[in-house]
Amino acid sequence: GHYDNGGYEHYLLKEISEQPDTVARTLRGRLDDRFHIAHLGGLNMDPRESRSFRRVKIIGCGSAYYSGQIGAQLIEELARIPADAEPASEFRYRSPVVEADTLYIAISQSGETYDTLAAVQELKRKGGRVLGIVNTVGSAIARECDGGVYLHAGPEVSVASTKAFTSTAVAFALIALHLGRVRDLSPADGRRICDGLRKLPEQIKEILTQEEHIRTLAMKYADAPGMMFVGRVRGYPVAREGAQKLKEISYVHAEAYPASELKHGPLALISPELPTVAIVPDDELLDKNLTTLGEIRAREGRILMVGHRTADAADDCIVVPKNETELDPILLTIPLQIFAYHAAVALGRDVDRPRNLAKSVTVE
Ligand code: AGP
Numbered sequence: 314g315h316y317d318n319g320g321y322e323h324y325l326l327k328e329i330s331e332q333p334d335t336v337a338r339t340l341r342g343r344l345d346d347r348f349h350i351a352h353l354g355g356l357n358m359d360p361r362e363s364r365s366f367r368r369v370k371i372i373g374c375g376s377a378y379y380s381g382q383i384g385a386q387l388i389e390e391l392a393r394i395p396a397d398a399e400p401a402s403e404f405r406y407r408s409p410v411v412e413a414d415t416l417y418i419a420i421s422q423s424g425e426t427y428d429t430l431a432a433v434q435e436l437k438r439k440g441g442r443v444l445g446i447v448n449t450v451g452s453a454i455a456r457e458c459d460g461g462v463y464l465h466a467g468p469e470v471s472v473a474s475t476k477a478f479t480s481t482a483v484a485f486a487l488i489a490l491h492l493g494r495v496r497d498l499s500p501a502d503g504r505r506i507c508d509g510l511r512k513l514p515e516q517i518k519e520i521l522t523q524e525e526h527i528r529t530l531a532m533k534y535a536d537a538p539g540m541m542f543v544g545r546v547r548g549y550p551v552a553r554e555g556a557q558k559l560k561e562i563s564y565v566h567a568e569a570y571p572a573s574e575l576k577h578g579p580l581a582l583i584s585p586e587l588p589t590v591a592i593v594p595d596d597e598l599l600d601k602n603l604t605t606l607g608e609i610r611a612r613e614g615r616i617l618m619v620g621h622r623t624a625d626a627a628d629d630c631i632v633v634p635k636n637e638t639e640l641d642p643i644l645l646t647i648p649l650q651i652f653a654y655h656a657a658v659a660l661g662r663d664v665d666r667p668r669n670l671a672k673s674v675t676v677e
Pocket of ligand 1: 474
């Protein structure tokens with residue numbers, strides 16, 4: 314379709330800049346101030362059903378899968394239900410064991426990704442209960458699911474997903490709040506998460522004001538032959554998404570690793586030619602992450618740190634506003650979108666239509 318680019322040079326920048334609004338739209342009408350719960354009528358579940366699941370399995374492709382990793386962590390942290398994410402493409406080929414007490418969640422911006430659709434159909438065939446987190450209303454995946462959450466992020470035109478990614482993470486926070494509050498999550502913790510979610514749009518605006526700083530950094534690092542992205546636990550899916558954005562639109566090789574795994578192999582790659590983007594939130598893993606930065610620096614690796622403070626071990630820093638620890642990944646992702654965008658522009662790439670890729674992959 315033809316959508317107005319709103320005066321932006323690229324849809325990608327328009328969609329990145331829309332995020333204060335798109336996140337607000339995903340939240341709208343869904344937070345309850347009296348009971349500190351999430352209203353998600355589309356789940357089609359009474360509280361007893363919501364309590365009945367013993368496991369959550371999340372599937373999606375590419376960035377949808379990485380947002381699912383954020384979602385799995387939110388569900389484990391807030392609802393204390395074992396949860397994990399897997400690429401839908403892999404899931405459908407490995408004859409998965411489908412369990413009655415597992416809640417399956419499929420993620421898709423377009424709602425038309427064939428691998429994800431086929432995985433949902435396989436789950437349904439085996440009697441699995443599947444919810445969808447989908448942006449496109451009435452799409453094939455939305456129709457196939459038993460219920461779910463629409464993102465309401467508006468059409469995403471640029472091939473690289475940005476606003477759908479952040480809205481998916483927000484939708485997962487709502488689902489995690491819902492599943493948590495019918496279990497052991499206290500009203501006080503429920504309120505903490507509701508308040509944190511409400512702060513997101515303003516905090517995203519604050520990050521967007523740093524575009525010029527991030528553009529300068531993108532130009533500084535864009536000539537590197539490759540980049541390493543690292544993060545621990547909540548920072549790891551953020552690192553994966555940051556690497557995905559960079560390779561997709563700038564064609565710079567990027568690899569994401571859990572920071573804890575560096576010394577088990579990829580540390581051998583670290584040199585002045587391979588800069589590292591380190592996701593370092595102020596959470597219980599801060600000291601471990603700062604130690605990792607020291608190890609990278611000792612190998613003369615250049616470091617761009619994205620977190621809630623500056624650190625001497627890093628060459629450059631992007632500081633984002635702090636939210637509740639569980640919600641930090643949402644904000645940490647945004648500078649990486651801006652970084653990839655400006656790296657792609659600096660390298661003269663076709664930002665909205667990167668080579669070899671389609672917006673939705675409707676074939677096998
Ligand atoms: C994201 O930047 C990519 N273009 C790609 O990984 C995408 O997220 C994936 O193909 C899934 O698309 P969907 O959300 O429309 O199903």
